[in-house]
Amino acid sequence: MMNRRMSSRSVSLTSTFLLLAAGGAAACDSGNRYHDEGFYCADANGVIVDESFCDANRHYGGTHGYYIYHSPSYRAGYPIGSRLPTGGSRFAYNDTASRTSFGLPSTGKIGNGTIKTSVVGKGGGGTSTSHTSHKSGG
Amino acid sequence: MRRIPYGPVREGWKLTNYSLGLTYNDTELPDGTMISYWQEGPYYDFTAAEIEELETATSTLNAMCIEAGDWMVRQCPRHTVQGRRDGYFASVCNASTCFLAKIGVPEFAHEQIIRTWFDGDAETWTHYDKDPDMRLPMETPDYSPSVYGRFDLWYDGAGSTPKLLEYNAQTPTSLVESAVIQWHWADQTNLTRHPWRQWNSIHDRLVGWEAADGEPADPGAWRRNIDRLRDARTWLPEKPKIFFAYETSETTGEDRMNVAYLMATAEEAGYPVELIAMSQIGWDVSGDRVLFVPAPGKEHKAEPIDVIFMLYPWEWFWAEEGGKAFFRNMADPTKHGTVWIEPPYKAALLGNKAILPVLWDLFGDDPERGRYLLPAYFADSAKAASLTSYAKKPVWGREGGSVTLVRDGVTITDNPSEYGADGRYVVQQLCELPSFDGLEGTVHPVIGSWLIDGEPAGMGIREGLGVDGLITKDRCFFVPHTIEADG
Numbered sequence: 001m002m003n004r005r006m007s008s009r010s011v012s013l014t015s016t017f018l019l020l021a022a023g024g025a026a027a028c029d030s031g032n033r034y035h036d037e038g039f040y041c042a043d044a045n046g047v048i049v050d051e052s053f054c055d056a057n058r059h060y061g062g063t064h065g066y067y068i069y070h071s072p073s074y075r076a077g078y079p080i081g082s083r084l085p086t087g088g089s090r091f092a093y094n095d096t097a098s099r100t101s102f103g104l105p106s107t108g109k110i111g112n113g114t115i116k117t118s119v120v121g122k123g124g125g126g127t128s129t130s131h132t133s134h135k136s137g138g
Numbered sequence: 139m140r141r142i143p144y145g146p147v148r149e150g151w152k153l154t155n156y157s158l159g160l161t162y163n164d165t166e167l168p169d170g171t172m173i174s175y176w177q178e179g180p181y182y183d184f185t186a187a188e189i190e191e192l193e194t195a196t197s198t199l200n201a202m203c204i205e206a207g208d209w210m211v212r213q214c215p216r217h218t219v220q221g222r223r224d225g226y227f228a229s230v231c232n233a234s235t236c237f238l239a240k241i242g243v244p245e246f247a248h249e250q251i252i253r254t255w256f257d258g259d260a261e262t263w264t265h266y267d268k269d270p271d272m273r274l275p276m277e278t279p280d281y282s283p284s285v286y287g288r289f290d291l292w293y294d295g296a297g298s299t300p301k302l303l304e305y306n307a308q309t310p311t312s313l314v315e316s317a318v319i320q321w322h323w324a325d326q327t328n329l330t331r332h333p334w335r336q337w338n339s340i341h342d343r344l345v346g347w348e349a350a351d352g353e354p355a356d357p358g359a360w361r362r363n364i365d366r367l368r369d370a371r372t373w374l375p376e377k378p379k380i381f382f383a384y385e386t387s388e389t390t391g392e393d394r395m396n397v398a399y400l401m402a403t404a405e406e407a408g409y410p411v412e413l414i415a416m417s418q419i420g421w422d423v424s425g426d427r428v429l430f431v432p433a434p435g436k437e438h439k440a441e442p443i444d445v446i447f448m449l450y451p452w453e454w455f456w457a458e459e460g461g462k463a464f465f466r467n468m469a470d471p472t473k474h475g476t477v478w479i480e481p482p483y484k485a486a487l488l489g490n491k492a493i494l495p496v497l498w499d500l501f502g503d504d505p506e507r508g509r510y511l512l513p514a515y516f517a518d519s520a521k522a523a524s525l526t527s528y529a530k531k532p533v534w535g536r537e538g539g540s541v542t543l544v545r546d547g548v549t550i551t552d553n554p555s556e557y558g559a560d561g562r563y564v565v566q567q568l569c570e571l572p573s574f575d576g577l578e579g580t581v582h583p584v585i586g587s588w589l590i591d592g593e594p595a596g597m598g599i600r601e602g603l604g605v606d607g608l609i610t611k612d613r614c615f616f617v618p619h620t621i622e623a624d625g
Binding site for chain 1: 311318388398405411
C-alpha cells in the first residue's frame with residue numbers, strides 16, 4: 001500500500017519560513033522600506049484640522065501654521081479636532097520636496113487619514129489611500 | 139464521514155500553530171469580536187473508502203477541467219495562426235466571436251493564455267505558431283510550470299457523491315493550514331492507527347522524496363516543473379532563482395505565509411528563492427524586461443526575473459498598468475520572457491467560474507463523470523431560468539464574494555462585495571452544504587481538495603456556522619481531519 005500517495009512522511013520547514021513565522025521581517029519588509037504611513041493635516045499642536053488647510057494650491061494670506069503629520073502608527077478615521085497620537089513627524093503643508101518623497105501629490109489637498117502602502121513601492125509611483133486589506137488568495 | 143465535536147485540546151496549541159506559520163489565526167469580525175480561525179477540539183473523521191472516493195473525484199474533475207480548457211481555447215479566433223494574423227492589427231475577439239471575450243478576458247491576453255495552455259505539447263503550439271513568418275531561429279515548444287490548485291467540493295460521506303462547487307485554480311490559500319498545521323496536529327494528537335492517518339501528502343508532493351520502503355523516489359512538483367522548463371529553455375541555469383511575490387497591502391499575514399510556505403518547499407527542493415512584494419516587480423521599458431526592483435531609485439540594483447510565482451489574481455494583474463507590457467514580454471518567441479507561476483490560463487480558463495457551465499455542457503450527460511458536477515448555466519442564458527434553487531456566483535470572484543444562494547426562488551443568504559461589477563455571473567444548482575451539530579450551532583463543511591502538479595494531494599476542511607456559513611467566506615473556520623480514528 002502506497003502511503004506516500006496519501007500522507008506526507010514528514011513536514012519539515014526551512015529556517016527561512018520558520019523565521020518568518022517567528023515574526024522576522026520578510027525580505028521585502030526589511031527595515032522601513034515597506035510600511036503603511038498615515039498622513040493628517042493638523043496645527044502646530046497636533047490637533048487635526050480640515051484637510052483644506054493643507055491644500056498648497058489654496059492661497060492664504062501670509063504664512064500659517066499647518067503641517068502634514070505622518071507616522072506608521074496613525075490609522076485612518078481620526079476626527080477633526082482630535083489630537084494625533086504622539087510619536088509622529090511633520091513637515092510644512094507646502095513642503096513639496098517632503099510631499100514628493102512620500103509619494104504624495106506635490107501640491108493640493110491630501111485627504112486626512114491617507115495611508116500610503118509601500119511608501120516607495122508599486123514601481124515608484126506609490127499607491128495611495130489603500131487601507132482596506134487586499135486579499136489576493138481565496 | 140463524521141464530526142467529532144470534543145476532540146483533544148493540545149496545551150499551547152495556539153502558540154504551536156503560530157510557530158508553524160499560522161500567524162493569522164485571530165480574525166476580527168466587523169463588530170470587533172475576535173474569532174479563532176483554527177478550531178482546536180473538533181475534527182472530521184473519514185473512512186479510507188471515503189478518502190478514495192474523494193481522490194477519484196479529484197482526479198476525474200481535473201481531467202474534465204483539462205478537456206473543458208481545450209474546448210474553451212478553441213472558441214477563440216486567435217487559436218489559429220490565421221486568427222492571430224487577422225488579429226495582429228485589428229480586434230478579432232468580441233463576445234459574439236470569442237468565448238474568452240465573452241467571459242471577460244481582455245483580448246491582448248488571449249494569445250498567451252492559449253500558448254501557456256498548450257505549452258509542453260510538441261504538436262499543438264510550435265515555433266511556427268509564435269513566429270508564423272519564421273523570422274527567428276527555430277525554437278522548440280515552451281513550457282509553463284503549474285504546481286498547485288484546489289477544488290472546493292460538496293461531500294456528505296459514504297453514500298453521497300462529491301460535487302464540484304468551484305475550482306480555485308490560480309491563487310488557492312489555506313495551504314499552510316492544510317499542508318503543515320493539520321499535519322502536525324495529527325502527529326501530536328495521534329488519534330488513529332490507520333497508516334494513512336490523514337489525507338495530506340501536499341508537502342511531500344511539493345518537495346519530493348527519496349526511494350524508501352519499496353516506494354520509488356519522486357522528484358516532487360518543483361523539480362519536475364523546473365526540469366521541464368529547463369528542457370524548453372536551455373539557457374536557464376541548473377537551479378534558476380525563483381521569486382515569490384505577494385501583495386503587501388494584505389495585512390493579516392495570510393498571503394505572506396501562504397507564499398512563504400510555497401517558497402520554503404521550493405527552497406527545500408534545492409532552488410534559490412526570494413520573497414518580494416508585488417510592488418517590487420518592475421518593468422524595464424527600454425529593455426522590455428521584467429525586473430525585481432528593490433526600491434524606487436534603486437533601479438541600478440535591479441535583477442531580471444526569469445521565474446516568478448505570484449499570489450495575485452491575473453484578472454487584476456492584466457487590468458493594471460503593467461499588464462499589457464508583461465503579456466507582450468511573455469510572447470517573446472525566443473522564450474526569454476518571464477515565466478509566471480501559475481500561468482495565466484489558470485485564472486482565465488480554469489479558475490474562471492465560467493468553467494462550471496462549460497463542464498456541465500460537456501459532461502452533464504456523462505453517467506460516469508457527470509455525477510461529480512452540478513447543473514450550471516450562464517446567468518443570462520435561457521436555461522438559467524429553469525433553476526429555481528441555485529447559487530449565483532460572479533465569474534471572477536473570491537472568498538465567496540457576491541455569491542447568492544436561492545432556494546425555491548427565495549434568497550437564503552448572500553454576501554455582497556465588489557466582485558461581479560462586470561455583470562458576468564453563472565448559476566449553479568443549489569447543493570446546500572451538509573450540516574453537522576457543533577458546540578456553537580449547526581456547522582457546514584466544505585472540502586478543499588488539493589491538486590499538486592495535477593494529482594490529488596489531500597484536503598483541508600473549511601467550516602461555516604449557521605445559515606450564513608452556507609457560503610464559505612474569509613471568516614469560516616479551518617477544521618482538521620483524520621482517517622479512521624479510534625473511538
